[in-house]
Amino acid sequence: MVFANSMRLGLAVPYSGSMVPTSQRFFAGGGTSLRGFPIDEAGPVRNIPFCPPGQTMGCPLIPIPIGGDQLFILNSELRYPIPIISNLGGVVFYDGGNVYSRINFPEFVNNYSNTLGLGLRYNTPIGPVRFDVGRNLSPIHGISGTQFFITLGQAF
Numbered sequence: 521m522v523f524a525n526s527m528r529l530g531l532a533v534p535y536s537g538s539m540v541p542t543s544q545r546f547f548a549g550g551g552t553s554l555r556g557f558p559i560d561e562a563g564p565v566r567n568i569p570f571c572p573p574g575q576t577m578g579c580p581l582i583p584i585p586i587g588g589d590q591l592f593i594l595n596s597e598l599r600y601p602i603p604i605i606s607n608l609g610g611v612v613f614y615d616g617g618n619v620y621s622r623i624n625f626p627e628f629v630n631n632y633s634n635t636l637g638l639g640l641r642y643n644t645p646i647g648p649v650r651f652d653v654g655r656n657l658s659p660i661h662g663i664s665g666t667q668f669f670i671t672l673g674q675a676f
Contacts, residue, residue, distance in 0.1 A: 522599040526676040528553075530591035531623055545587025546619050551669035552676065553593050554615045556635030556656030561663060563588045563619025563631075583662060590620040592628065595676050599641065607643040612636075613675070615654065633658055647673045 532540045549557030566586045571579035594616040602608045615635040620627050637654035652669045659665030 521601075522597075524595075524597045524599060524674075524676070526593070526595040528591060528593040528617075532589045533623065534589075540589055542587055545589065546591035547585060547587050548591060548593055548617070548619045549585075551650070551652060551671045553595075554617060554633065554635060555613070555637055555652055555654030555667055555669060555675070556615060556633060556659070556665065558663065558667060560585050562633065564621040588619040588621045590623045590628065591617070592620075592632075593617040597675065602640075605642075609641040609643070609648075611639040611641060611652075613639065613652070613654070650675065 530546045532544060532546065534540050547560040547563070548554050549562035550559035554562045561583075564586050565583035567581040568584050569579040570582045595613065597611045597613040599609055599611050602610050613636070615637070616632065618631050618633050620631060634657040635654045636657065637652055639650055639652035641648040641650055650669070650671050650673070652671075652675070654667045654669075656663075656665045656667070
């Protein structure tokens with residue numbers, strides 16, 4: 521058995537009243553960071569109207585991730601063998617944290633998310649094939665609280 525942990529902290533501070541460009545902001549969510557969110561959908565979003573050609577009113581709003589100036593991610597996994605088949609293993613995991621629009625401790629506390637999940641690992645010569653199911657304990661409106669990921673390699 522292996523108990524693996526990872527912690528990531530990111531802070532982006534703009535200079536002299538400027539803004540951090542979107543390409544330099546932090547994004548998280550998905551199979552290698554916060555498994556209770558779809559890829560890059562943790563943290564701040566901007567709602568953009570999605571209109572078919574010729575329609576200007578009554579358009580649905582779709583959330584677009586815009587990234588943040590602060591990132592905190594805590595991942596913990598308990599990896600264990602499953603003796604049913606050679607090279608098969610399982611994991612129980614916890615992912616915590618989020619992406620925050622600005623560097624701010626109260627926002628860190630209020631928007632901290634928690635995800636619990638289970639996964640299977642099958643070891644191959646090029647790395648483990650992973651199947652993970654994560655459940656966000658405080659899901660965001662419009663995003664499913666349960667996420668599924670199939671990937672190659674360890675989560676962290």
